[in-house]
Amino acid sequence: MISNEQKKYLKSIKVKKFIIISIQLFIVFIFFALWEYLANKNIINTFVFSKPSKILDTIINLAINNNLFTHIFTTLYEVIIAFTLGIFLGLIVAIILYQFPIIAKIVDPFLTMINSLPKVALGPLIIIIAGANTKSIIIMALLINLIVSIITIYNGFINIDETKIKLMKSFKATKKQILIKLVIPSSYKTIISSLKLNISMSLIGVIMGEFLVSKAGIGYLIIYGTQVFNLSLVMTGILILVIISFILYKLVTFIENKLIKKF
Amino acid sequence: MKNKLLEIQNLRKNYHTQNGEIYAIDNISFNIENQEFVCIIGSSGCGKSTLLNILAELEEKSSGNIIKKENLKIGYMLQDDALFPWLTILDNALLGLVIENKKNKENIEYVISLLEKYGLKDFLNKYPSELSGGMRQRVALIRTLAIKPDILLLDEPFSALDYVSRLKVSEDVSKILKSEKKTALMITHDIAEAISLADRIIVLSKRPAKIKNIYKINIDGNSPLERRKSKLFSTYYDKLWKELDNDI
Numbered sequence: 001m002i003s004n005e006q007k008k009y010l011k012s013i014k015v016k017k018f019i020i021i022s023i024q025l026f027i028v029f030i031f032f033a034l035w036e037y038l039a040n041k042n043i044i045n046t047f048v049f050s051k052p053s054k055i056l057d058t059i060i061n062l063a064i065n066n067n068l069f070t071h072i073f074t075t076l077y078e079v080i081i082a083f084t085l086g087i088f089l090g091l092i093v094a095i096i097l098y099q100f101p102i103i104a105k106i107v108d109p110f111l112t113m114i115n116s117l118p119k120v121a122l123g124p125l126i127i128i129i130a131g132a133n134t135k136s137i138i139i140m141a142l143l144i145n146l147i148v149s150i151i152t153i154y155n156g157f158i159n160i161d162e163t164k165i166k167l168m169k170s171f172k173a174t175k176k177q178i179l180i181k182l183v184i185p186s187s188y189k190t191i192i193s194s195l196k197l198n199i200s201m202s203l204i205g206v207i208m209g210e211f212l213v214s215k216a217g218i219g220y221l222i223i224y225g226t227q228v229f230n231l232s233l234v235m236t237g238i239l240i241l242v243i244i245s246f247i248l249y250k251l252v253t254f255i256e257n258k259l260i261k262k263f
Numbered sequence: 264m265k266n267k268l269l270e271i272q273n274l275r276k277n278y279h280t281q282n283g284e285i286y287a288i289d290n291i292s293f294n295i296e297n298q299e300f301v302c303i304i305g306s307s308g309c310g311k312s313t314l315l316n317i318l319a320e321l322e323e324k325s326s327g328n329i330i331k332k333e334n335l336k337i338g339y340m341l342q343d344d345a346l347f348p349w350l351t352i353l354d355n356a357l358l359g360l361v362i363e364n365k366k367n368k369e370n371i372e373y374v375i376s377l378l379e380k381y382g383l384k385d386f387l388n389k390y391p392s393e394l395s396g397g398m399r400q401r402v403a404l405i406r407t408l409a410i411k412p413d414i415l416l417l418d419e420p421f422s423a424l425d426y427v428s429r430l431k432v433s434e435d436v437s438k439i440l441k442s443e444k445k446t447a448l449m450i451t452h453d454i455a456e457a458i459s460l461a462d463r464i465i466v467l468s469k470r471p472a473k474i475k476n477i478y479k480i481n482i483d484g485n486s487p488l489e490r491r492k493s494k495l496f497s498t499y500y501d502k503l504w505k506e507l508d509n510d511i
Binding site for chain 1: 319320321338339341342343345347349358359361362363410
């Protein structure tokens, strides 16, 4: 049995949620409507800012010419590869640093250095080394997400409760047992939340890479549109990018919640 | 003394830091006999925990001898229950066995029987966050008992608990250790707790720790609570208080 007050409470939560989503959708609608209106009235320059109806035309055109999905999939493919590699390599490097504190001490200043270096600066160099292809794009993205992953996961590792380590040692646990039975499970949350960071970083890296060298992808659409002064294409690219990054972020958050709920 | 489990002779421990050397333990010698409950008391920071860490082989001694009975198995119970939040109560209690690769049917049954015997029957598959502080401490004790130690080292096992749970848990621990016929060495700074539990109390001086005195406690009464009611209790309390008072 649910009391009336509880019912009222649950209802008020639902109502609140509904109102918030409605307002959010309304804001999006107003944004586009205003954009279209101001463009039609020639108050904003459609050559620079384009307008929603033109963007829609561009999207339809791209879809009909069968290019749109190739671009989306190219970018998604690169993001997913960079993301997966970033997580695995990040985890492995973090484990090595944790197991061998002396290595961690030695590489610490170098990690800080690489972390603070704007990775785009390495772009031209990467292209020369890896060639003007997808490999370069993935290396670019990996450079950006890997360091962050390593640092986040490693920090999770070294912040483990000392008494738990003492407990493991009192049972004469080996280093490997401490790692597998204690360090990794208790950094679970940190590892999961590094996924969120990693997906944003991968996206940044991939788009940056596509700006520098690419034959397809959303970054390519944007840079190509700029070069031929087709700003509707640029706006289309940006819009699609916003949607993709939103969906990817929500997806990772969803996975995160699913995994963390276990505890 | 035929039942000697542990003999400590002239134990010393120094720490080296960048600011110099710290003398933590200075020439400590004592024995522990089978099924005895020994308490070590001393002011905080006197090196009690260091002594326990050395006996548990978590730290190296600087000099002296520790003679153990052959195949002596040591169990260590920490101040903090240190239960792993991602493991169930049963899995937490089995942790030591897992590490020692001794998780077999017989041992699992032993652990389950301990958990059931000491009021945790309905919690085997629950997680630590669902338990009270006292229950968690009981799980921690069973986790230590699971590896069947000959002697238990207890490092202020009740200090994280509130007063009422403290009395209850020390009652539980005393009962469990007696019925499982275990030997225990416990450190504490709580005089009353020491008198209510121990057969013998070793008083340490402040750092560097030396043995100031050893008291044999002869109070009738089987449980800590009964002991606290005894007239002799306050006599011992006065004596020990005077010993420690000079250090503060």
